[in-house]
Amino acid sequence: MASEKPKLETLQKDFEDISKLPRLSAAVENVDKIIQLLSAAREQVAGTLDTHTAGPTMIKLQNPIKSAFESIENDLKKASAAHKKMGKALNESFPLKPLPMDHDAMADHVPLINRAIAMHLLREGQFSVASTFINEVQGSNSSKQRDTSADLDETMDEAENAYAGRYMSASPTPSDHYDLSSLHSRELHNHFSEMYSILQHLKAKDLDPAIAWAGRNSAELEARGSNLEFELSKLKYIWLFKGPAVNGLPDDDNNGFLGALTYARKTFSRFGARHLAEIQKLVCAMAYAPNLSASPYASTFATDSAFADVASSFTREFCSLLGLSAESPLYLAATAGALALPQLMKYTQKTRAKGTEWTTANELAFETPLPESMLYHSIFVCPVSKEQTTDANPPMMIPCGHVLAKETLARLCKGTRFKCPYCPSEGLLKDARQIIL
Ligand SMILES: [Zn+2]
Structure with a gap:
């Protein structure tokens, strides 16, 4: 590792050098200048019928245009030299080494890789790159496939609201893998552009589009046990409570203390069943309105990271309603x-x-250092039976806090009681809790 550090430092220096370049702004200015000179000359020539003035106008143009072109070239030279240097440094720091593998496991799965790339681009909001990519992949496959544009249109016509699992069906048919149109790219595009537009509003501390989305999907969110809808409304209440000096919203009855109170009356009742304690806290805080920061509610009303937090849980819920992971x-x-x-x-x-070679199949000989x-897919190995737990034989925590596999526990049981093999405490089978990893 020690030998790689200086290399990275040189790279960083080269990168800094390249960042310091004036980004061709002089070249752009010069191009504008040339255009101006030429249009001015054209007007001058066109505005006069005297052919004798056209000649001198053209001659006068020569020198300034020539010098502008020269400085453009200079500017370009600097930029291309810096890029060359950076490229060379990159090649030196990261020499192309083949992976020490006998065969490339991904080589036979080009369609899968294409699909993953298209999906990634859509999810990252790189819509135009994604559609170019999909078109190119489908273009190169078109000899093998029927008309894919028809597929895309079908996709568009398909129901807009069919959520959940459709993009990640548990057992896709083999043909799914080879057909990028099965990605429902148009539909995903629409969904993700909605997501990014809502996120942009959240970034600007505008909660309304997110609240409207959560309201439209209230039933699905509720079914997932999500608190998102309440969290958004709570933040809106807190944000209004802070008043125009902080939230920058118009200073009227819909803002500040009064605005928050009206909002709470209108909104919180529907969350009463699940979040009563928290609502009580939020409303009680009103009593401390003049000096909230010194009150016991100060932490509830701190909004430093609240918008970022709510944005990340919004992203997670939005993706999960589409049957996708957040990342x-x-x-x-x-x-x-x-x-x-x-x-x-x-x-x-x-x-x-x-x-020497690895002797154990499907197993690495060392820990992979990942955060x-x-x-x-955390696993649990029962300390008694030494077996890895499964869905049928899940890990169970017994009252003393020790964890055993369910089958082990059953074997230890005498009637409904058992004795922990690790500490002398006894317990009842009904008190054992399954652990979800
Ligand atoms: Zn124990």
Whole structure:
């Protein structure tokens, strides 16, 4: 690792150099100047019928245009030299090394990879790039496929509101994999442009579009146990409460203390069943209105990160109603790969050099260093039976806090009682709780 550090530092320096370049602004100015000169000359020539003035006008043009072109060229030269240098530095720092693999596992799955890329672009809101990409992929497949534009139109006509799971059917038919139109790209485009427009409003601290969306999808959100609708309304109440000096909204009856109270009356009653305690807290805080920051409610009313928090839970809920994860799987896979692959490569090279190979199939010989946010599918191995728990044999926590597999627990039981194998405490079978990993 030590030898790679200086390389990265040079790279960073080169990058800083390139950032300092005036971004061709001089060239752009010069182009504008040339256009101005030429149009002025054209008007002058056209405005006079005397052919003798046209000649001198053209001659006068020569020098300024020539010098403008020269400075454009200079500017371009600087930029292209810097780009060349940066490219060279990049090549030196990241020499193209083949992965130490006998075969490329992804090589046979080009359609799947294309699909993942298209999906990623749509999810990131890169709509025009996504549609160019999809068109090009489908164009290159068109000899093999029937008219895909007809598929896209069908997609468009399909029901707008058919949510949940449609983009991620549990067992896609093989033909699904090979057909990018099965992505329902037009529909996804519409959904994600709605999502990004709502997010933009949230960024500008405008909660109304998000609240309207949550209201339209209230039943689905409720069914998922989501608090989003209430969280949005709560933030709106708090935001109004802060008044025009903070929220910048018009200073009228719909804002400030009164506005918040009206909003609470209108909105909070429908959340009463699930969020009564919190609503009481929010309304009680009104008593402290003159000096809220010194009150016990100060933390509830702090909005420093509230908009960002609500935006990220909105993104999560929005994606999950579409049957998608909150993060783009391609982004996660690429990031996790970039973090974990260097170790894997090092390990493979070393074992190759020593002539040894992995002996365990489907298992890595070392931990992959990934941050917690990238770990999925946690497993639990029962400390007694040494078996990995499954859906049929899930991990169970017993009252003393120890965790065993369900089958182990059943074996330990005498009647309805059991004795923990790790501490001497006894418990009842009905008190054991299943743990969801
Ligand atoms: Zn115990």
